Amino acid sequence: MESHRQLWWVVHHEYAAPFGIAAEYAHPIETMLLGVGTFLGPLLLTRHLLTLWVWLAVRLFETIDDHSGYELPWAWSNFLPFWAGPVHHDFHHEKFDGNYASVFTVWDYVFGTDGAFRQSQADRRASGKSSWVDIFDLVTPTAPSSKSTSAAKKPKAKLA
Template sequence: MVLLSHFTVELPQIWVFHPMAVFFGMATGVPFPPLWKIAMHIAIFFVIEDAWHYWTHRAMHWGPLYRSVHKIHHNYSAPFGLAAEYASPIEVMILGAGTVLGPIAWCAVTGDLHILTMYLWIVCRLFQAIDAHSGYEFPWSLHHFLPFWAGAEHHDVHHERFIGNYASSFRWWDFVLDTEAGPEAAKARRERKLAKDAKKAKKAQ
């Protein structure tokens, strides 16, 4: 399945990417952008991709789409690194669009993107996906330094429960839209409900 997706979805994208990048005005020569700009663009692309991933991934859990497309990825209830790539070619194309089209749209609007940044972004995104599916919370995992970073534990719960925790990199979409899964999220919901009920009871007195 991984090789099928690589040859049917990713290989054609590799062939057409450079001409498409040039068409949208992406810089391809020297000088290279400064490190601060590369880091800033990659951070922006993580935010854009995370929003795209949340909504498309959540849509993938709708009955017909789940049964015909996304269920393949959920064959592993305890994922490992390679499981990040184990998915239907249709899913790879749809979810992967956020990784490629987000920066392309950014370049089309701002005219400010170097192809080196794009390649480094793709590497970072791939490492993020592997880390999220690794099943391990490493000491160097970003979750330990950024409380709103999702990480492996966040995505493990998604594979265990088959629902909730739809975002790829950050926790804020799941938090704001109340789609967090797992015991901590359930406890927080109970506490919010108890506080709300207590407030109503106090007003009724």
Template sequence: MSTQLPLLQSLWDWVLTHDAWLHSPFFPVLFSLGAYLLLCLPYVVLDLLSPHVELIRRHKIQERSHVSWRVMWSCLAHSLYNHAVFIFPLTVLHWYWRRASLPAEAPGALRAAGDAVACLLLFDFQYFVWHTLHHKVPWLYRTFHKVHHKYTATFVLSTEYSGAWETLSLGFFAAVNPMILGCHPLTEMLFFVLNIALSVEDHCGYDLPWATHHLVPFGLYGGAPHHDLHHLKFKSNYAPYFTHWDRLFGTLHED
């Protein structure tokens, strides 16, 4: 048994005290939207300060890019619209179809970490295939994916700036993977937060010293520079997080 199990059990016990919320049809959409906005907030602050603070600008991937209030509000309104009009009705249907089953015990730490990483790797592969197809097939790009490429310089609130099809299909991958792998509900929540956090970091527009791609060795993780280059060049770096699929298929571009 992992020494971290008591911490996970305490966390899960706290989560279970909010049982009414967990069984509410509102919970999934509020959980994902709340996590997204909270994780975006530090980078929004950096975007607001960067025109005035040279130290922050030094870490911008595209140093000359600047995000206006108008663009930020436009992206935020677009995300809220997608959550209200598309994501919420589907989460209600999912709530009726699959009521939450909440065990009393938390998962073991090693099992939770292994399942979360497995979900992330599976999502990375699914996104790579989906993303490559939507760039290689002109009709798919024009009809669905072009919206997300409105901005060639990434910034954090562009993370969820996408059309309904893209929002729902990628959300489906993220939601179905824990079901496929039989994850504990706590692991599922941790994976959702991890996936949102990495996606937000991918689009933040900053190459910060403590970013994930600096922590993962051997260039196995692309991070914000990897994805920003995709928005700038369009024809490379299709995987969202890791680099192995782009290396394998010859679509990796490192600038």
């Protein structure tokens, strides 16, 4: 990414392999911009303080879960087929040029910003390294690349 360092203040993406609390690590301006989306819903739909607290708790759980690096059994991505989850979001931090949706993968699917991720996951499934799928893999399955399928068929060397 070519830009002047003072203009590039996305400190949140300094972590290629994020951990839970890194979800909240961001530049103050980035925090304010992202905070608009977090507070806009409760401000428009309700003014009850308890609703705001519950919504903030849900958002914190979601961001920490996405940045945990673990696909836990109770993660929302296991129950909601369009939810991003840690596998999807880790790829975003690793490559930083796709998988922009932090929650709803439908936007990455619609705008085609998840092609490299879907290919990577198809290759990982073919080699037995992943079982991650979402609803869009059922709609338009991605075939593994020829490199990954030939690597999966190679016999493993035996140790003497």
